[in-house]
Amino acid sequence: MKIAALIVAAGQGTRIGGTVPKQFATVAGRPMLAHSYTALSSHPAIDDVVVVIGEGQEPALTAAIGTARHVLGGATRRESVANGLAAIDAERVLIHDAARPFLSHAVIDALLAALETHEGALPALPVADTLARGGEVLGETVPRDGVVRVQTPQAFRTATVRAAHAAWPADREATDDAQMVRALGRQVALVPGDIALEKITHPADFAAAEARHAATLRVRTAQGFDVHRFATGKELWLGGIRIPHDKGLSGHSDADVALHAITDALLGTIGAGDIGMHFPPSDPQWRGAASARFLEHAATLLATEGGIIDFIDVTILCEAPKIGPHRDSIRGSIAAILGLAVGQVSVKATTTERLGFTGRGEGMAAQAIATVRLPAATA
Numbered sequence: 001m002k003i004a005a006l007i008v009a010a011g012q013g014t015r016i017g018g019t020v021p022k023q024f025a026t027v028a029g030r031p032m033l034a035h036s037y038t039a040l041s042s043h044p045a046i047d048d049v050v051v052v053i054g055e056g057q058e059p060a061l062t063a064a065i066g067t068a069r070h071v072l073g074g075a076t077r078r079e080s081v082a083n084g085l086a087a088i089d090a091e092r093v094l095i096h097d098a099a100r101p102f103l104s105h106a107v108i109d110a111l112l113a114a115l116e117t118h119e120g121a122l123p124a125l126p127v128a129d130t131l132a133r134g135g136e137v138l139g140e141t142v143p144r145d146g147v148v149r150v151q152t153p154q155a156f157r158t159a160t161v162r163a164a165h166a167a168w169p170a171d172r173e174a175t176d177d178a179q180m181v182r183a184l185g186r187q188v189a190l191v192p193g194d195i196a197l198e199k200i201t202h203p204a205d206f207a208a209a210e211a212r213h214a215a216t217l218r219v220r221t222a223q224g225f226d227v228h229r230f231a232t233g234k235e236l237w238l239g240g241i242r243i244p245h246d247k248g249l250s251g252h253s254d255a256d257v258a259l260h261a262i263t264d265a266l267l268g269t270i271g272a273g274d275i276g277m278h279f280p281p282s283d284p285q286w287r288g289a290a291s292a293r294f295l296e297h298a299a300t301l302l303a304t305e306g307g308i309i310d311f312i313d314v315t316i317l318c319e320a321p322k323i324g325p326h327r328d329s330i331r332g333s334i335a336a337i338l339g340l341a342v343g344q345v346s347v348k349a350t351t352t353e354r355l356g357f358t359g360r361g362e363g364m365a366a367q368a369i370a371t372v373r374l375p376a377a378t379a
């Protein structure tokens with residue numbers, strides 16, 4: 001049996017505002033859409049994931065998740081879902097809001113299990129507050145017994161949800177698909193909802209989602225170390241900044257010893273080997289490459305595993321040049337490459353008291369420690 005997933009991401013996010021629609025804004029270190037796309041596309045039972053986007057949103061989609069199957073949505077969520085349903089070929093379908101980024105495989109499993117006995121299923125949470133009609137002054141209390149908060153993904157037998165959309169009057173809106181299936185007289189099962197799935201609707205929801213997500217992460221640290229030999233006639237690059245000096249460092253790339261150490265530290269946090277495995281010195285395409293690319297790659301791999309960087313600490317070992325005058329610009333540069341605040345980056349330097357290869361001025365070394373947080377399953 002084929003199972004497809006639709007992520008509706010064609011909204012404008014007007015209640016949140018901002019320079020990009022919320023589904024492409026960053027939350028927990030990645031574009032919001034990327035979180036649920038990863039959760040759905042990595043689930044072993046799901047064969048096909050289709051993203052429904054708005055007109056002109058292709059570049060944002062590609063920037064968020066790379067190449068992905070997608071279709072254009074409509075003016076309302078209901079129309080966007082209908083366009084997505086027309087694009088799939090599967091017996092079962094999960095319909096999910098991009099605005100609910102933190103989707104676990106446990107919720108998907110529960111929904112698919114409920115579909116064995118029901119034509120639809122959705123995650124629901126109990127209501128804890130008193131409910132009342134509102135306006136300028138308090139209206140009457142709404143009984144909350146048996147009232148639930150309805151989340152997504154909503155899972156359906158595809159034929160049923162297609163029939164529900166076909167039967168729904170074109171001049172009436174529906175805020176979700178389950179109410180349309182119910183209007184057909186079919187039963188939709190409830191499975192336990194997840195507070196992590198809360199929809200990001202208003203500006204304050206971003207910070208709340210970040211905080212809830214961060215609380216689920218586990219801290220991990222890893223270190224990186226690198227050495228490069230001095231050579232005359234080379235530029236000296238440190239932390240992505242060109243430093244005036246009479247010698248530079250030799251290497252296949254720009255030989256930025258500080259960025260290499262940080263790259264290895266980040267790769268270490270996810271057990272992804274070392275920089276040489278990802279960018280072999282034997283590969284001509286990396287000749288003279290800016291090491292910022294290597295660091296960005298390591299940060300992307302970490303983000304793909306749901307990790308976020310808490311802190312980077314790098315120590316540069318050399319007799320000369322003096323690092324102090326360049327410390328702030330190196331910090332700023334590393335922070336900019338990684339999308340961090342400057343306060344999340346520390347740059348230190350030391351001589352080795354004229355001892356060893358650094359003491360003799362033959363080369364430079366750098367060591368870095370990365371502190372990150374990763375989802376419990378990875379950590």
Ligand SMILES: Nc1ccn([C@@H]2O[C@H](COP(=O)(O)OP(=O)(O)OP(=O)(O)O)[C@@H](O)[C@H]2O)c(=O)n1
Nearest residue numbers: 008009010011012013014015075076080098099
């Ligand atoms: N025409 C639309 C409207 C909404 N959505 C999607 O439906 C989900 C839930 O909608 P909502 O949170 O209301 O998002 P927006 O419509 O973008 O927000 P707003 O109402 O504030 O503009 C979101 O993932 C949104 O991208 C959609 O695909 N097509």
Ligand SMILES: C[C@](O)(CO)[C@H](O)COP(=O)(O)O
Nearest residue numbers: 077097150151152175176199
């Ligand atoms: C589908 C939904 O997320 C279920 O709670 C909700 O109805 C979407 O409503 P919105 O007004 O489109 O945000």
